[in-house]
Amino acid sequence: MQTGKILGISGPTVSVDLKGLKLYERVFVGHGLLTGEVVRLERSHAVIQVYEETRGLGVGEPVKGLGMPLTVRLGPGLMGSMYDGLQRPLERMRKEMGPFIRVWKEMYGLDYIKRWNFKPAVRMGDELQYGMIVGEIQEGAFKHYIMCGAEKGMVAWIASGDISLDEPFGEFTGGLEIPGCHEWPVRMPRPYRKKFAPVTPLVTGQRIIDFLFPLARGGAAIIPGGFGTGKTIFEQSVAKFADVDIVVYVGCGERGNEMADLIAEFDELEDPWTKRRLRDRTILVVNTSNMPVAAREASIYTAVTMAEYYRDMGYNVLFLADSLSRWAEALREISTSLEEMPGEEGYPTYLASRLSSFIERAGVVETMSGRIGSLSMILSVSPPGGDFTEPVTQACLRTTGAFFMLDTSLAHRRHFPAINWFQSYSLYAKDLSEHYCREVAPEWEDLRRRCNQLLQQEESIREVAEIVGVEGLQDADRLVMRVAERIRNEFLGQNAYSDDAFSPPDKTLALIKSIIAYHDRAAEKLKQGIALDEAMKSDEVGRVGG
DSSP: OEEEEEEEEETTEEEEEOTTOOTTEEEEETTTTEEEEEEEEOSSOEEEEESSOOTTOOTTOEEEEEEEEOEEEESTTOTTOEEOTTOOBHHHHHHHHOSSOOSOOOOOSSOSSSEEEEEESOOTTOEEOTTOEEEEEEETTEEEEEEOOSOOEEEEEEOOEEEETTSOSEEETTSOEEOSOEEEETTSOOOOSEEEOOOSBOOOSOHIIIIISOOBTTOEEEEEOOTTSOHHHHHHHHHHHOSOSEEEEEEESOOHHHHHHHHHHHHHSBOTTTSSBGGGGEEEEEEOTTSOTHHHHHHHHHHHHHHHHHHTTTOEEEEEEEOHHHHHHHHHHHHHHTTOOBOGGGOBTTHHHHHHHHHTTOEEEEOTTSOEEEEEEEEEEOOGGGOTTSHHHHHHHTTOSEEOOBOHHHHHTTOSSOBOTTTOEETTHHHHHHHHHHHTOTTHHHHHHHHHHHHHHHHHHHHHHHHHOGGGSOHHHHHHHHHHHHIIIIIIOOOTTSGGGOOOHHHHHHHHHHHHHHHHHHHHHHHTTOOHHHHHHOHHHHSTTO
């Protein structure tokens, strides 16, 4: 471990006199062993970005290079845990320091004392390579597969029964131990054998998403919206009900009270798929607005690496980030402190490439062990003033396949989710509609087309109604407006705090089918010469579901 000293301090940016450092190498700064990362190398000194509060740090204090990049520890015990952006366990820190964490200290992200019941999947004499399954541990409702890390060779012996992470799980011939966990650099995507096109729907339980703008497993979507449009509530609803095995939620620069409410809710709610506590299938990475801003940039990479780890076990993982705008602001602050050339609106010129570097880690893959796993992403964006032409939103649009635009006017009318059905889109819609037609009902795509058609007709008729008034419209047009209103209120709108918060595909189909049938029966009555009010009052027409 190399040792040097601090030459200068400017906020979270520290200049050090330490030879032999490498770019993005992790370092300990000062007597308090603050965590930092090398972000620039000069001829005479290195520049370090410190991921913690530098108040009290002094020139001349020691700096130690660790010879390795920023990494996370991957192994049993991640599920149900809550970490900061550097994978330090916040609940354990709270127990040691109380509710207000004043001093940050190094802590292992995993519990090395807890004993797990290990069932080996290999025998003595088997050859192991990277990514192969060594054995399994029951972690809550899931089987946690212990995978071979960088070590490889022939198994000399393998453990079985109760074991802690502090003990070897086996040994290769030659004496190299087989560990129960391993470290992985957060900025390096985990390898896989093959990547597939996403063709299976990710059922979120939100009808406007699943029916109009479906999201695929392994796909990526952004949710841009101004303040108060319901981004956090929407992501929390998806986290509760999405048809996935594991959820990784990163609160990136959000208010502390919002994260506290989310944690309390996840502790109380039951997962509709496993019937266990919702928190038991969730990993939380928390960097609230009052935490060190520099660690916010690392929190995204920490979370996505843990999500990839469970994807490599063959699970369907959902990654939620709230919000990318706060992450980009941290990136801008770091770039400014390094005196880099600013790009549009002060963001660094490499903003788009940094965003794509982790968004492209989503996908459906064949893992190194031969299993099929998926990593899906839903990322919220908070554009200042609701301006969707700002750099973060535009950069995300280039690399994501779905765009769920949150509309301020809909939010003010208490319409949830406040997704604008004219501005939003999904590039996965065609392939996924074929899946729904095959697996749910053949008329799925036809009903989807009819629903879009009625909403578009209503928008055109509304412009005419503003001129001539509703009473000046023909009966057929007034019927379209009434049916479209039902679609908006009864179908597209869902109460996040009621039983209607989750709508499976069969319920979604039945509801839209009844509304379209309602329109068709009324339209038929109009053709027979019956007045609109009479047609709407008809028992036959009014009967939901036909």
